[in-house]
Amino acid sequence: MDDATIAQKALKIHEELDREVDLLRLRMASKPDAHGDHWLTAFASHFRHFHTQLRSHFEMEEEGGFMKPVVDKRPTLSPQIARLREEHRQMRHLCYELEMFVEECRAPSLQQIAHIRERSDEIIDCLKAHEKAENQLIQDAFQLDLGSSE
């Protein structure tokens, strides 16, 4: 694969992931029912799906995506790639923790729902900042003009 194809593919899977983030945001914004249990069940199943998508996205980037070609082309960018991998690990951990928290709630209190929303926001914020850094790195490594990376 040439540089432009690797870069375009990386951007494309970020766009796909952004759509998953939008759907998760909609789910988080939905109004809980009186006891919160239906909301929680729907959120739990949606979040499990999101977490699965995220894990396979990270795996794609680490195994067959831009990471290796970037290091091959610009070995001096290795520390940045290592940091991105570490961020993948941290986000997987945050998702795992939230999944465990959700699993332990039954009829969630308003505070627990607020906590779930805050943690989800935190994961999304990390992910957005991470994607931005990745897009920038790809652009720097391949010295391409990829347009907006938002």
Ligand SMILES: [Fe+2]
């Ligand atoms: Fe990534």
